[in-house]
Structure formats: structure tokens, C-alpha cells
Amino acid sequence: MNDKKVKVGLMGLGTVGTGVIRLVEGHRDDLTQQTGLQIEIAKVLVQNPGKERSISVQSDLMTTDPYNLLHDPEIDVIVEVMGGIDNTLEYILEALNQGKHVVTANKDLMAIHGSTILKKAAEKNCDVFYEASVAGGIPILRALVEGFSSDRITKMMGIVNGTTNYILTKMSQEGASYEDVLKEAQALGYAEADPTSDVGGLDAARKMSILSTLGFRAGVNLEDVSCKGITGVTSEDIDYGKKLGYVMKLIGIAQQNDELIDVSVEPTLVKQSHPLASVNGVFNEVYVYGEAVGETMFYGPGAGELPTATAVVSDLVTVVKNIKLGVNGRGMVAPYKVKKLKTDEEILGKYFIRLIVDDKSGVLSQVTKTLADHDVSLEQVMQQPYNNGSKAELIMVTHTSSKKSILSILKQLEESDYVNEVKSFYRVEGGE
Amino acid sequence: MNDKKVKVGLMGLGTVGTGVIRLVEGHRDDLTQQTGLQIEIAKVLVQNPGKERSISVQSDLMTTDPYNLLHDPEIDVIVEVMGGIDNTLEYILEALNQGKHVVTANKDLMAIHGSTILKKAAEKNCDVFYEASVAGGIPILRALVEGFSSDRITKMMGIVNGTTNYILTKMSQEGASYEDVLKEAQALGYAEADPTSDVGGLDAARKMSILSTLGFRAGVNLEDVSCKGITGVTSEDIDYGKKLGYVMKLIGIAQQNDELIDVSVEPTLVKQSHPLASVNGVFNEVYVYGEAVGETMFYGPGAGELPTATAVVSDLVTVVKNIKLGVNGRGMVAPYKVKKLKTDEEILGKYFIRLIVDDKSGVLSQVTKTLADHDVSLEQVMQQPYNNGSKAELIMVTHTSSKKSILSILKQLEESDYVNEVKSFYRVEGGE
Ligand SMILES: NC(=O)c1ccc[n+]([C@@H]2O[C@H](COP(=O)([O-])OP(=O)(O)OC[C@H]3O[C@@H](n4cnc5c(N)ncnc54)[C@H](OP(=O)(O)O)[C@@H]3O)[C@@H](O)[C@H]2O)c1
Ligand SMILES: NC(=O)c1ccc[n+]([C@@H]2O[C@H](COP(=O)([O-])OP(=O)(O)OC[C@H]3O[C@@H](n4cnc5c(N)ncnc54)[C@H](OP(=O)(O)O)[C@@H]3O)[C@@H](O)[C@H]2O)c1
Numbered sequence: 001m002n003d004k005k006v007k008v009g010l011m012g013l014g015t016v017g018t019g020v021i022r023l024v025e026g027h028r029d030d031l032t033q034q035t036g037l038q039i040e041i042a043k044v045l046v047q048n049p050g051k052e053r054s055i056s057v058q059s060d061l062m063t064t065d066p067y068n069l070l071h072d073p074e075i076d077v078i079v080e081v082m083g084g085i086d087n088t089l090e091y092i093l094e095a096l097n098q099g100k101h102v103v104t105a106n107k108d109l110m111a112i113h114g115s116t117i118l119k120k121a122a123e124k125n126c127d128v129f130y131e132a133s134v135a136g137g138i139p140i141l142r143a144l145v146e147g148f149s150s151d152r153i154t155k156m157m158g159i160v161n162g163t164t165n166y167i168l169t170k171m172s173q174e175g176a177s178y179e180d181v182l183k184e185a186q187a188l189g190y191a192e193a194d195p196t197s198d199v200g201g202l203d204a205a206r207k208m209s210i211l212s213t214l215g216f217r218a219g220v221n222l223e224d225v226s227c228k229g230i231t232g233v234t235s236e237d238i239d240y241g242k243k244l245g246y247v248m249k250l251i252g253i254a255q256q257n258d259e260l261i262d263v264s265v266e267p268t269l270v271k272q273s274h275p276l277a278s279v280n281g282v283f284n285e286v287y288v289y290g291e292a293v294g295e296t297m298f299y300g301p302g303a304g305e306l307p308t309a310t311a312v313v314s315d316l317v318t319v320v321k322n323i324k325l326g327v328n329g330r331g332m333v334a335p336y337k338v339k340k341l342k343t344d345e346e347i348l349g350k351y352f353i354r355l356i357v358d359d360k361s362g363v364l365s366q367v368t369k370t371l372a373d374h375d376v377s378l379e380q381v382m383q384q385p386y387n388n389g390s391k392a393e394l395i396m397v398t399h400t401s402s403k404k405s406i407l408s409i410l411k412q413l414e415e416s417d418y419v420n421e422v423k424s425f426y427r428v429e430g431g432e
Numbered sequence: 433m434n435d436k437k438v439k440v441g442l443m444g445l446g447t448v449g450t451g452v453i454r455l456v457e458g459h460r461d462d463l464t465q466q467t468g469l470q471i472e473i474a475k476v477l478v479q480n481p482g483k484e485r486s487i488s489v490q491s492d493l494m495t496t497d498p499y500n501l502l503h504d505p506e507i508d509v510i511v512e513v514m515g516g517i518d519n520t521l522e523y524i525l526e527a528l529n530q531g532k533h534v535v536t537a538n539k540d541l542m543a544i545h546g547s548t549i550l551k552k553a554a555e556k557n558c559d560v561f562y563e564a565s566v567a568g569g570i571p572i573l574r575a576l577v578e579g580f581s582s583d584r585i586t587k588m589m590g591i592v593n594g595t596t597n598y599i600l601t602k603m604s605q606e607g608a609s610y611e612d613v614l615k616e617a618q619a620l621g622y623a624e625a626d627p628t629s630d631v632g633g634l635d636a637a638r639k640m641s642i643l644s645t646l647g648f649r650a651g652v653n654l655e656d657v658s659c660k661g662i663t664g665v666t667s668e669d670i671d672y673g674k675k676l677g678y679v680m681k682l683i684g685i686a687q688q689n690d691e692l693i694d695v696s697v698e699p700t701l702v703k704q705s706h707p708l709a710s711v712n713g714v715f716n717e718v719y720v721y722g723e724a725v726g727e728t729m730f731y732g733p734g735a736g737e738l739p740t741a742t743a744v745v746s747d748l749v750t751v752v753k754n755i756k757l758g759v760n761g762r763g764m765v766a767p768y769k770v771k772k773l774k775t776d777e778e779i780l781g782k783y784f785i786r787l788i789v790d791d792k793s794g795v796l797s798q799v800t801k802t803l804a805d806h807d808v809s810l811e812q813v814m815q816q817p818y819n820n821g822s823k824a825e826l827i828m829v830t831h832t833s834s835k836k837s838i839l840s841i842l843k844q845l846e847e848s849d850y851v852n853e854v855k856s857f858y859r860v861e862g863g864e
Contacts, residue, residue, distance in 0.1 A: 147571025
């Protein structure tokens with residue numbers, strides 16, 4: 001249909017890279033119909049060219065030298081699906097310097113160096129798209145940037161890490177311990193050998209910083225995201241949550257009120273009746289609230305070969321359409337708002353608190369007085385014997401209060417003589 | 433920031449038009465930041481300029497003559513939110529003839545005359561966007577066209593009409609009759625004085641034809657959509673559905689297998705555990721399945737002043753960005769696939785069937801033999817006394833079978849001497 005070909009340099013032929021080749025080859029006619037141009041995978045960067053792979057790629061396309069792609073003047077677009085941060089930043093900046101457009105699935109890179117990369121892209125009139133970097137198969141970045149361009153987003157909330165969701169789902173369903181489930185998840189390939197960035201919440205925090213930057217149109221950095229992982233979550237916490245009607249999930253929340261922003265990732269007790277509570281395994285779900293649109297929600301696979309490749313190749317289609325129209329790098333909008341973060345006093349929420357106290361009269365009233373002194377009242381409270389009745393366990397869910405009050409209440413309780421131990425505390429979401 | 437203004441002619445200042453003005457005025461700076469151009473509502477078409485309105489519009493902007501907008505050379509974009517089909521088609525074609533871009537919320541028009549309008553737009557290098565026409569606040573058309581451009585969509589399924597969803601929700605929750613709930617919905621403004629196109633399924637069918645055309649990239653006309661409304665749904669059907677674990681919903685389904693398409697709208701019994709079963713009131717929810725991406729879902733408000741205006745103004749932002757780049761009318765992809773519809777033999781589904789039979793031995797076996805003769809087997813069956821025990825009521829849910837088999841079974845049962853009446857039959861969805 002058209003003789004001009006768009007040549008793609010593919011960096012990485014692992015899970016996602018394999019999917020990219022499958023889609024570009026399997027949907028050749030569709031892609032040409034939509035873009036008016038043919039897409040050709042011209043070179044493929046790998047680490048180990050001898051590795052056995054599930055698809056066959058002509059061996060003369062394979063290279064281990066990134067500059068074979070970056071300095072090939074015939075290559076128009078770099079699709080980066082190799083992962084990593086420092087080297088990868090260097091390669092992507094060099095690609096842009098060479099006037100090549102970039103599609104990437106790399107949230108680690110975009111969360112940390114996104115603004116540098118986008119600035120360089122603007123300078124060079126190049127496209128950079130990264131839909132696959134958040135919530136794999138869900139076209140959520142397009143929704144934020146284009147679908148809600150006319151609205152003001154006030155809140156984004158969701159499950160954006162499949163590994164931790166898988167682990168918490170299993171812990172919840174089977175009453176198993178964190179360590180046991182983690183081992184099982186690693187054996188099944190649902191968790192990496194080094195799971196730190198998933199279970200520590202960092203992966204989700206990176207995605208929340210990307211979502212907030214686009215949704216709030218302000219540069220929200222990774223350091224702006226308050227982050228707590230799931231390594232401290234116990235099966236007791238999950239059980240007590242259940243008894244009070246909640247499910248434990250790792251939830252990312254980004255809020256903006258009166259131009260003040262707060263972004264956080266932490267294990268959260270979600271009301272059982274809330275749809276987020278029933279998102280299981282490796283699926284992702286993101287709620288987006290806009291001043292005008294109200295409540296919307298997006299659900300789909302958060303990772304996987306073909307779902308992630310769908311996002312990557314759809315971005316590639318956009319780049320190729322832009323090439324056809326000659327408008328690359330000119331449709332993107334840099335964050336134009338000044339970021340102002342909330343203080344702990346301005347961050348509001350409900351909290352679950354679990355204490356071990358002496359089992360004697362007056363303790364409950366001392367605890368509730370401490371809360372009342374900070375203007376915090378309780379929505380639910382449950383007391384039960386602990387350690388054969390020598391102590392009592394006190395589980396409370398507060399009404400909405402400031403994070404600052406909660407933190408100073410916890411400090412005061414910890415230092416008091418009537419509380420033996422603050423076992424745990426979690427944010428609570430999804431009720432009203 | 434930029435002196436060039438984009439002038440908009442707004443046709444209609446009702447629910448949606450009012451929201452459009454609120455957003456364009458309320459978000460002026462944001463819109464300018466994103467597009468690099470200022471947007472000005474230059475003229476407003478209404479029917480009755482003297483009408484009291486909830487926003488104030490300079491009276492010299494108002495006109496009752498559409499050609500004051502269509503023939504104003506200063507106007508760049510027509511935003512059509514007046515509704516109607518024949519006149520409106522004429523106006524929109526004239527707008528395009530005059531080189532003006534068009535944003536519309538009009539599903540009635542786009543479902544019937546979409547291809548004519550898009551052809552004219554392509555001829556004139558003009559944009560036509562209509563995100564608001566399906567599922568109000570949910571950016572589903574963008575998701576289909578851009579987010580899943582690299583994938584092959586196999587199924588779209590959802591609740592796309594708020595009025596019928598409101599009525600069925602109420603009937604289900606209160607055990608009330610269709611007629612009573614309809615009256616209440618009309619009094620509350622959730623149903624129109626003439627509700628025919630909503631309750632007859634036509635409105636949903638129009639939306640499904642728009643979704644299928646974009647999702648399958650083939651011209652699916654309104655006549656291709658098999659359509660049944662909710663006027664025949666009784667509270668008994670809803671109750672029996674409940675007993676078997678289902679909720680009654682008006683569901684649109686579009687499927688494509690091996691390039692064969694079927695699209696339908698009909699009252700459907702949805703498994704209680706399926707998320708569609710808990711979409712209440714005026715919310716919409718659409719599932720999209722892709723070969724590569726798997727299952728995804730989009731949820732949000734289906735209508736309303738500001739949600740719908742969000743979609744309209746976001747489309748306007750895209751038009752204005754395109755004006756800035758000089759690429760209007762060149763990013764759109766006309767349907768390029770040949771549409772082939774399934775026969776009833778190729779349409780597969782599960783069905784709920786409710787019969788009145790004589791209460792004597794052998795009847796159940798005669799009925800099941802009729803099914804077996806057509807290779808249809810049962811997943812669930814329930815028998816109970818009817819009319820004080822003189823008759824019996826037989827409620828069945830089949831396993832997956834062809835629509836053709838079901839229709840000929842129903843015919844045979846109706847003509848048989850052991851069945852008194854086929855009370856109702858419904859499609860069943862959401863189980864496995
Ligand atoms: N997997 C998912 O579901 C998913 C979802 C969303 C986003 N992502 C992101 O997508 C990216 C790729 O993920 P993946 O799961 O596909 O990774 P992967 O399976 O580990 O594959 C990485 C690929 O890159 C190559 N590679 C890595 N470092 C290299 C280097 N320094 N030089 C040359 N080649 C190098 C590897 O070569 P060899 O094959 O020779 O070892 C391999 O082909 C990551 O940024 C990830 O965060 C992944
Ligand atoms: N309402 C929703 O939530 C929603 C959601 C999605 C899509 N839509 C679509 O959006 C469109 C508008 O809906 P709406 O609810 O805003 O309608 P509406 O409240 O009835 O408003 C219609 C407006 O158009 C004007 N108008 C109608 N016919 C006209 C004519 N022949 N000449 C001049 N002016 C005329 C009316 O003028 P007066 O004010 O002088 O009477 C009124 O301002 C429809 O196509 C609808 O299907 C609506």
C-alpha cells in the first residue's frame with residue numbers, strides 16, 4: 001500500500017519484546033491500514049544472542065551493541081523494553097539526540113528521569129510515549145492526558161502492582177504468612193528473585209508519580225510519594241481487617257484539593273463492598289475522579305507479554321501516524337502547574353489501629369481520651385483477650401482525621417504506660 | 433499567551449451545552465496551556481432565546497438561525513449539542529462544507545449517518561469527534577481507536593443506557609412493576625416524557641453500532657444490531673432470575689470471531705457475581721476483550737451535564753491541538769474491514785426459558801427431549817406449582833447453544849400440546 005517503511009530498533013527481547021514482535025508481525029495489515037505506513041523491526045538488541053527464545057528472529061537482526069541501533073540513520077523509532085535505569089537513560093537520550101522517537105515500557109526510568117527525557121524530546125521534536133509503564137494493558141495515560149484534558153482531576157486511587165496484589169490475595173484467601181506466599185510466588189514466576197522493589201512499594205510509587213504528573217499536570221517526583229510496602233503485613237492484621245469488613249490491598253492514592261497534592265502508596269484496608277477489594281491476582285484497577293466527570297474506573301491486566309505489548313505497539317502506532325503527518329513531538333504537553341505538597345496536617349484519612357493493652361478497667365477510656373484530645377473519634381472498636389487473657393487487644397477504626405493527629409496519637413500511645421505495644425496501623429478506604 | 437483565538441459555534445444550550453460553557457469558561461487557563469490557543473464561544477444557537485437559563489450568556493451571542501453560525505467565516509469549530517437527526521445532519525454537513533470542524537454528542541445522528549458525515553469530513557480535511565455519544569463521561573472511543581489500535585477486539589459488552597438501568601435496578605430492588613417504575617423515573621427526570629427510544633433498546637443499539645464500527649473497524653449499521661427492549665420484562669422474570677443467581681440488565685454485546693460479527697441489545701440475566709450485575713442507576717460500564725490484551729473494563733457516568741461536557745470539551749481540545757498543528761482530518765481511520773454478520777446458527781449463548789406446563793408426569797421429560805433433539809442441555813432447572821397447583825412452572829437455564837437451536841426449540845414448545853405457554857426467555861451472561 002505504501003513503499004515508505006518506518007524502521008524500528010527494538011531494545012530488549014524478553015517478555016515484552018517478544019510480544020512486540022508477535023503483534024507487529026501478526027497484525028501487519030491492520031497496522032498498515034491504520035498508519036498508512038509499514039512498520040519493520042530492523043534491529044533487535046539483546047544481551048545474549050545465543051539464548052533460546054520462544055520466537056525466531058533472523059540472527060542478522062540481533063546485536064549486543066546498542067549503538068548499532070542508536071547510530072543507524074535508517075532507524076526512526078526506538079522501542080525500549082530492556083529495563084534498567086542508568087545505561088538506559090543514556091541510550092534513550094542518545095536516541096533522541098539522533099532524532100529518533102521513543103516508546104518505552106520502563107516505569108523505573110520514567111518515574112526518575114521522565115522530565116529530563118521529555119525535555120530532550122521536546123527540544124528535538126521527537127515523540128516519547130510510555131503507556132505500558134503504568135497498568136500494562138489499560139490505556140490509562142491516554143485517558144488522563146486526552147480523555148480528561150478538559151477536567152480537573154481530584155483523585156486517583158488504585159491497585160497498580162500485580163505482585164503485591166497476588167501475595168495479599170493469597171495471604172487473605174489462605175491465611176498463609178507473607179514469607180510462605182512470597183516463596184510460592186517466586187517459584188511460580190509471579191514475583192522476581194529480588195522482589196524488593198515490588199514488596200517495598202517502590203514499583204507502585206513509581207507508577208503513582210507518573211500518574212500524578214500526568215493527571216495533576218504538575219511534576220510529581222518519586223521523592224514526593226510517601227511509600228510503605230507490604231513486608232510488615234501480618235496474617236493477624238488481615239484477619240482483624242476481615243472481621244471489621246475490610247480487605248488488605250496495596251493501594252496508591254493521589255489527591256489534589258485546592259491545588260495541594262498528596263501521593264502515597266501503602267497497605268490499606270479497603271471496605272469489602274468496594275470494587276477494589278475484589279481485584280484479584282495480577283489485575284490492576286485505577287479509579288479516577290474529576291471535578292466535572294465524577295467517578296470513573298479502569299480495569300485490566302497490569303502486566304504480561306501480550307497485554308503490555310498491546311500498550312507498546314499502540315504507542316508505536318501513534319508515533320507512526322505522527323511521522324506520516326509530520327507532527328512528532330508537538331502534541332505533548334509538559335506539566336505546567338506548580339506542585340505544592342500537603343503537610344501531614346492537610347492529609348486526611350481514616351485509620352485502623354491495633355494495640356496491645358493491659359486488661360484492666362479504665363484502659364479503653366484512657367485510649368479514647370488520647371484520641372479525643374486530638375479531636376479523633378472512632379467509627380468501630382473491638383476488644384478481645386490477648387496472650388491467654390493476661391492482656392487485651394484493642395482494634396479501632398477512626399473517623400476521618402489528619403495524618404498528623406494519627407501520628408501524634410500513635411506516638412503518645414507508644415510512650416504511655418497503659419499501652420504495651422502499637423501492633424499495627426493502616427489507612428482505611430472505600431467506605432463512607 | 434497566544435493571540436490567535438479558536439472560535440466555537442455552539443449549537444444547543446440545554447443540559448450538555450450549559451456544561452460545555454461552564455467548562456470552557458471555568459477551565460480557560462488550563463485549556464490554553466494545553467492547546468496553546470484560546471477558545472472562545474462566539475455564537476450560541478437556541479430555539480427559544482427568551483428561556484430562563486441556569487447560566488448567563490451575553491444575549492448578542494444567542495441566535496435562533498443556524499446559518500448565523502454555519503456561515504460565519506470566523507467560526508472554526510461547531511459543537512453540536514442540540515440533538516435531532518434530519519436537520520442536524522444538514523447543519524453538520526454544511527459546517528463541514530464550510531471547512532468547520534465538528535464535535536458532537538449526538539449518538540442518534542452518528543449511528544445512522546456517521547459514515548456520510550465522516551466521509552464528508554475526510555473530503556474536507558475536517559475533524560469530527562463524538563466521544564460523548566457513547567457512555568458520556570467514559571473515554572471509551574479513544575480507548576478503542578487509540579489505546580487498542582494494535583490489538584484485535586473480540587468482544588465488547590456493557591450497560592450503555594442509564595434510563596433502562598435505572599428502571600431495572602428499581603424493579604429489582606423494590607419488586608415494583610415496569611409501569612410504576614417508569615412513571616417514577618419520568619417524574620424524577622431519569623426518563624423522558626417519550627421514553628420509547630430508551631426502553632425499546634434503540635438508544636443502546638445506536639451506541640453499540642458506534643462501538644462496533646470503531647472496535648471492529650468495520651461499518652456496523654444500526655440495522656445490523658438485533659434489538660429487544662425492556663418493556664416486556666416482568667417482576668416475575670426478575671424474581672426467578674434472582675432465585676437462580678442472576679440480575680436482569682439491558683446488555684449490549686458485540687462479538688467478533690473469525691471475522692464474523694454479531695451485535696445485539698437485549699434484557700439479559702447477568703450472574704450476580706459479575707461486576708455488571710452491580711452497576712446501578714445511571715452509571716455505564718463497558719467490558720472490552722482483545723486477543724492480546726485480554727479483559728479490560730471501563731466504568732463511569734453515562735450522562736449528565738458535566739460528565740458529558742467533559743467528553744465534548746476534551747474532543748474540542750483535540751480539535752484545537754490539531755488546528756495548532758495543522759493536521760485536522762488527517763488522523764482518523766475509516767473502517768477498512770468488510771463486515772460479515774453471523775447467522776443465528778453462529779450466534780452462541782446461554783438462555784433462560786420460563787414455561788407454563790401441565791402438571792403431570794412425563795412433561796419435564798418431553799421438554800428436555802425437545803431440547804436434547806436440538807443438542808441443547810441444561811445447566812439449571814427449577815419446577816414449581818403455578819395457578820394453585822393446576823399447572824406447573826418450569827424455569828430452565830441452558831448450556832451454551834446456538835440462537836438458532838433456541839428459537840426452534842421455543843417454536844416447537846409453543847406448538848406442542850404439553851406446554852401451555854412460553855412465558856419468557858432471556859440471554860444469560862457472566863457465568864462460566
Ligand atoms: N513483563 C511485564 O509484564 C512488564 C509490564 C510492564 C512494564 N514492563 C517493563 O518492560 C521492560 C522489559 O520487561 P521484560 O519483562 O520484558 O524484561 P525481560 O524479560 O527481563 O527482558 C529484558 C530484555 O532486555 C535485554 N537486555 C537487558 N539488559 C540489557 C543490556 N544491558 N543490553 C542489552 N540487552 C539487554 C535482555 O536480553 P537477553 O534476552 O539476551 O537476556 C532481554 O531480552 C522493563 O522496563 C519492565 O519494567 C514489563
Ligand atoms: N443529557 C445528557 O446527559 C446527554 C448525554 C450524552 C449525549 N447527549 C446528547 O447531547 C445532545 C443534547 O442533549 P441535551 O440533554 O443537552 O438536550 P436538551 O437539554 O434538550 O438541549 C437541547 C438544546 O438545543 C436547542 N435546540 C434543540 N433543537 C433546536 C433547533 N431545531 N434549533 C435551535 N436550537 C435547538 C435547545 O434550545 P432551547 O434551550 O431554546 O430549547 C436546547 O438549548 C443530544 O444529542 C443528546 O443525545 C446528552
